[in-house]
Amino acid sequence: MFEGPVQRLIDELARLPGVGRKSAQRLTFHLLNTEEVDARRLAQAIVDLREQVRLCRRCFNVTAEEECAICRDLRRDTTVLCVVERAQDIVVVERTQEFRGRYHVLGGHLSPIDGIGPDQLKLAELERRIPTEGIKELIIATNPTLEGDTTAMWIARKVKDLGVTVTRLASGLPVGGDLDYADEITLGRALKGRMEIPTGQ
Numbered sequence: 001m002f003e004g005p006v007q008r009l010i011d012e013l014a015r016l017p018g019v020g021r022k023s024a025q026r027l028t029f030h031l032l033n034t035e036e037v038d039a040r041r042l043a044q045a046i047v048d049l050r051e052q053v054r055l056c057r058r059c060f061n062v063t064a065e066e067e068c069a070i071c072r073d074l075r076r077d078t079t080v081l082c083v084v085e086r087a088q089d090i091v092v093v094e095r096t097q098e099f100r101g102r103y104h105v106l107g108g109h110l111s112p113i114d115g116i117g118p119d120q121l122k123l124a125e126l127e128r129r130i131p132t133e134g135i136k137e138l139i140i141a142t143n144p145t146l147e148g149d150t151t152a153m154w155i156a157r158k159v160k161d162l163g164v165t166v167t168r169l170a171s172g173l174p175v176g177g178d179l180d181y182a183d184e185i186t187l188g189r190a191l192k193g194r195m196e197i198p199t200g201q
């Protein structure tokens with residue numbers, strides 16, 4: 001439709017989630033008409049994202065440092081871990097202001113049908129953290145979906161002999177969706193009302 005760089009940017013933007021061809025076109029012409037310095041800042045932010053961001057060596061949150069800001073924060077309770085599927089879920093839990101411990105990002109959920117088993121997630125790393133960091137409680141905040149529940153149960157069984165309490169967010173969360181479908185009040189309530197996962201021992 002258009003030629004050269006104009007069409008190229010439209011094509012690239014249209015590949016992003018939630019951006020249709022019309023929006024891609026509108027954004028492209030907006031950038032064409034904007035101040036050059038603003039367009040360059042956007043381009044640089046994308047380059048920096050890919051060059052500087054890595055995973056926290058402790059919890060696998062995204063960070064530009066060795067350890068993320070939450071792990072470096074000395075005021076956090078180091079004996080409680082909130083286990084989430086994705087780094088974005090940390091923001092959701094933080095918004096509730098009900099949690100003062102640290103996190104562990106699994107990198108997804110167990111899903112045999114998609115070929116995602118325990119080895120594809122940061123589960124061995126989680127297990128190692130329990131004795132080395134003296135973890136007393138794991139709050140499993142995987143998504144309220146079948147896969148999220150399966151993952152929570154798998155973790156509870158796996159760590160049951162390590163002397164750690166494993167809890168799951170209380171019900172009341174919208175079932176079948178992502179954690180971030182819940183508003184902070186609902187999620188805060190689910191955190192407060194968390195219940196121990198029975199492992200049948």
Ligand SMILES: [Zn+2]
Nearest residue numbers: 056059068071
């Ligand atoms: Zn971290």
